[in-house]
Amino acid sequence: MAKDKIRRPRAETPKGFRDYFGAEVTARAAMLRRIADVYHAYGFDALETSGVETVEALGKFLPDVDRPNEGVFAWQEDVEGSKPGDWLALRYDLTAPLARVYAQHRNDLPTPYRRYAMGPVWRNEKPGPGRFRQFYQCDADTVGAPSVAADAEICAMLADTLEAVGIARGDYIVRVNNRKVLNGVMEVAGVLDPFDPEKFAAERGIVLRAIDKLDRLGTDGVRMLLGEGRKDESGDFTKGAGLGPEQAKVVMGFMEARRDTAEATLARLRELVGPSAMGSEGVDELETIAGLLDSQGMGPDRVVIDPSVVRGLGYYTGPVFEAELTFEILDEKGRARQFGSVAGGGRYDDLVKRFTGQAVPATGVSIGVDRLLAALAAKGRGEAEAQGPVVVTVMDRDRMADYQAMASELRAAGIRAEVYLGNPKNFGNQMKYADRRGSPVAVIEGADEKDRGVVQIKDLILGAQIAKDATLEEWKDRPSQIEVPRHELVERVRAMLESQSS
């Protein structure tokens, strides 16, 4: 074989993908577990679909339609005989698979069907800094419940979930709005005709996305997008909705309708939607939601009515909600900024209809798990780094059996432990390894110790401290390495570990 002619493969993740190590993995797993516990307590059942769906079942409901590289990872199945293969794709969210599952299994599922799902989703987007093409979502949805009580429940559950994963009350807010109110406002502004719902659909799409960018563009930017359009810093021009000044004023009024109390906000919204039947229905629904939340002790410190929330997705038909973290973090340039949104959702009554022809009411929320983990890390409330194992060093390679027996005894006592399995020749390398592993304790048994029936146990945490800043007295007073009888190994290691955590 002409081996040197073979080009070696590159050892690289594909662009936009990444690896997660150690505590990154276990912290996420722990968070998903806590979220699942809350969802479960609310009566939601787990569902896990596969990562692969047919392209036709997924449909085209991707958010952010104004970005050109948006898409899915798709491929065609192998041909069988004369039949062309199906097109398959990786799921881009957990909602499209839910609609497929409900349509497929509706006769076997309870109605309403409350389900939660957690797992990776894939987006065939242009990767960017901190923007990955695979990420986790964690969703809860109720299918088959027309009442806004289902929406209120999801909002309450979202607030409870954030607290369960470690976001303190006061550090988050769940904001609720209703697309029907926005539609009422659009009616008043003359960009929605209730007798011809398709008319002005493109304009309304632009209005929706403009409002969704309020945080980023400010009111002036949004006003430009409602009118002729807006040129961004790079010089790119985004076409606006073409609304006149009076029309834009009505829409801007909606965005800024939030008042100090729910009552006052609802009253202001009633003024704005005026004679629109759909608008009034939307305000009624918000009022019902506010009442239901109140009865569960969900005050305005946890959930508020906020008309500036619209959510970018086209498929929402009623209440929409968003959870925002309200504390400030420092961005990459050291500037304080609000952390922002970590979850969102709303009512979407038409997704199942694609399959069955029958409208099925549905509402749900999706939590951005990776963003929430980043938020907790920024607050210093992330999971503690997993403790490294006790490392049993190898002084004599012919006595591996003795060392394995020690590790085995430690593990049987519930202590994470391992034998050093690299080349044992250089003891310094073994200590470097223990350091890299974050080991709290090293166990050492050379020929001399073996003869005398003892082992050395070395406190690596204390050792590191002493190396850094202890005086000679302190060092003598509390040596970082002690000799103990072999048969006391487990209890003495345990005592050392306890002294470290106290």
Place this chain on the structure above:
Amino acid sequence: MAKDKIRRPRAETPKGFRDYFGAEVTARAAMLRRIADVYHAYGFDALETSGVETVEALGKFLPDVDRPNEGVFAWQEDVEGSKPGDWLALRYDLTAPLARVYAQHRNDLPTPYRRYAMGPVWRNEKPGPGRFRQFYQCDADTVGAPSVAADAEICAMLADTLEAVGIARGDYIVRVNNRKVLNGVMEVAGVLDPFDPEKFAAERGIVLRAIDKLDRLGTDGVRMLLGEGRKDESGDFTKGAGLGPEQAKVVMGFMEARRDTAEATLARLRELVGPSAMGSEGVDELETIAGLLDSQGMGPDRVVIDPSVVRGLGYYTGPVFEAELTFEILDEKGRARQFGSVAGGGRYDDLVKRFTGQAVPATGVSIGVDRLLAALAAKGRGEAEAQGPVVVTVMDRDRMADYQAMASELRAAGIRAEVYLGNPKNFGNQMKYADRRGSPVAVIEGADEKDRGVVQIKDLILGAQIAKDATLEEWKDRPSQIEVPRHELVERVRAMLESQSS
């Protein structure tokens, strides 16, 4: 829009994929957690790679090369400018990504690197009954440890893991062998020339796969595959390795070399490998492994040396191991058969070399989580079905707030609870819903109860029993529905739940 012209999408999973509901999801999650706990105790760190890799990084190491439809799901990235896009694919196992990760991050990882990984993998195979194109794997590997102490550790960990997930000692056995011994035997049989390792490679591949099929084909079937070949029941002919009767006899002797004790088996293997240096090295390694396991209290009731284990994968270079469940289950035709293999692995020293040019010793195990779950279910030791929620029924749709408050109080006390969110008009439907959810208790508060400050709580478990087989006396003695003061709701529901589980 001409809506009726639009063909509705089919609500179907793609062929060979499936959905998992409720307890199927939570039971797997619980098992993965238990496995991760054992791996962690042994000093292994979590790693999570993405589902997508470049085709060149994955390489072609798929098992079962004699099946024609074997393959990966792959697609080409969009072209950027004049550069053709990379080919990407879904990972088909967790070992190939580990090799890529170790090559990519080797300067930042400890050596040896012990890691575990769990998650779905995808195979583009022809789906069949019980054979899915996405399934879970759960792997642990040690990279950078040349010593067979690493292999022994994996075997011990595998035995501990099986017990941790609920397989009793005696219901499983971990069997260990060594490819070097097999190579020694091949040398003796004249199908391996140590000075020209590529010669007879195809024949040795056939021998390997033939031995791997011993369970399925029996000794006669294997002997045919070692010789000219074998026609199966369907009439298909599989070409054999072309060994003469004397050569085949040597190989068959190897497969049947297991004796009552490790010592006797090792002695028999020494006879068989005779003058082969590689064969002797292999027997020495097995002897070391046996000694290390013994020192950890891993007796032959848990791990045995068994020369009939070879594992189908071409890339193993040293020790190989397999965990088998030894109890019988009834197959789909009602016949008793052994459950068989649930995990396997071995030493593969060349996977990282593909990337770096440097051989890196590695060894690991992969647990077939879905098979293991099926085994536990067959033994009746699966997770108990998750308990359904307490259902608060809706007698008056204007009082949703009251019902939500009840559910909220129950949840605050740690009791899974929900309000019925379907159309409340027909009370019978609410009871049917509670039944489908497996609810233990229903709460009922109509206008009359509201006025009197009481609620009805209905024991649905007892109710179902009574409906089935209670006498009138029993029914009077322990009514399945009781009236309790509203303010005692939580404690009385709790008492009812406790009476059910006692």
